[in-house]
Ligand SMILES: Nc1ncnc2c1ncn2[C@@H]1O[C@H](COP(=O)(O)OP(=O)(O)O)[C@@H](O)[C@H]1O
């Protein structure tokens with residue numbers, strides 16, 4: 427397959443990115459501008475433009491017509507840029523404290539111009555470096571409650587939600603997740619990528635019919651359940667943090683799906699830290715896992731009570747049912763993410779960055795075993811304490 431030429435689209439260079447910033451009037455006319463391409467993700471260009479004297483910056487993110495990590499042999503829709511810009515604006519309207527401001531977007535050029543967050547640190551990088559972000563998981567819990575409630579049937583009403591869901595069909599990006607998270611790691615697929623020392627563990631996984639059946643059910647939920655507008659790729663590399671501020675970036679995978687998916691991806695990426703750390707440094711990560719769920723549950727409940735468009739909102743047991751389902755879904759999705767980032771395409775630095783071969787292999791085996799347990803036993807777990815106990819039992 428080759429990349430189609432798209433009318434009016436051209437990849438930006440530092441010069442054309444600066445010209446765009448000037449045209450948009452985002453800097454004073456006399457300012458001296460510097461531009462660096464800083465994208466370290468799998469898919470896009472990210473240009474950081476700064477006014478050299480005033481130290482003020484902006485970010486211009488541009489989608490390429492292919493996946494950057496693989497190259498032109500993997501064409502990928504440019505529509506993801508408009509999905510990302512629209513999702514940032516919607517999430518920003520419901521949770522303004524936790525989302526970068528969007529200054530401009532252009533569908534033809536596939537660009538989103540947004541607030542510069544480079545005074546913050548990507549949470550994954552900070553956590554790997556041993557930094558503590560005391561408010562991170564409370565903030566993420568609040569962000570999740572607000573975005574997942576306000577975009578749902580309960581927040582919007584059935585008609586409006588269906589309209590929104592139509593505007594957020596994102597089949598190409600969803601297919602990446604369907605393949606890379608929910609399918610390929612459970613079979614002997616070409617995209618898988620793991621060390622030889624993991625072969626036996628991986629073969630056991632491929633022969634585990636019970637895991638495959640539960641993974642199939644989780645994949646079905648991901649594909650069929652349009653509960654709310656999800657971020658769709660909420661790992662700790664998609665979150666900027668400081669001790670007091672949290673901002674969620676990169677929602678190009680946004681679509682209407684099961685709300686446990688965002689919660690589960692975040693929990694799994696915290697779990698990578700618990701797995702990678704020495705035992706004495708794990709407790710703070712367990713606290714994060716507890717805080718994100720507790721804050722989500724508390725805030726979601728408040729929103730449900732305040733203004734719910736569903737006639738059944740006050741029916742005894744309905745909110746509990748919704749929360750329990752989301753919790754158990756989240757644990758299953760977390761299990762899939764743990765396995766995928768250990769043996770599938772696109773790993774995490776938390777594990778790959780462990781230099782000692784023996785420690786790294788043990789960490790990945792732990793991640794795979796924990797993933798299997800979460801997938802198979804999620805319906806037996808009813809409290810976040812149960813889930814944390816299960817994580818502890820695998821390390
Ligand atoms: N608003 C921003 N402010 C500062 N840096 C950013 C911003 N958005 C992205 N970046 C930088 O660019 C990197 C890649 O961005 P991301 O949106 O995750 O791209 P991709 O979709 O390719 O994964 C981030 O890890 C971060 O370093």
Ligand SMILES: CSC[C@H]1O[C@H](OP(=O)(O)O)[C@H](O)[C@@H]1O
Pocket residue numbers: 466467468469493495602603606659663664676771772
């Ligand atoms: C070839 S896409 C693989 C992987 O990349 C995305 O992550 P990011 O955009 O944050 O780098 C997403 O997790 C996809 O599954």
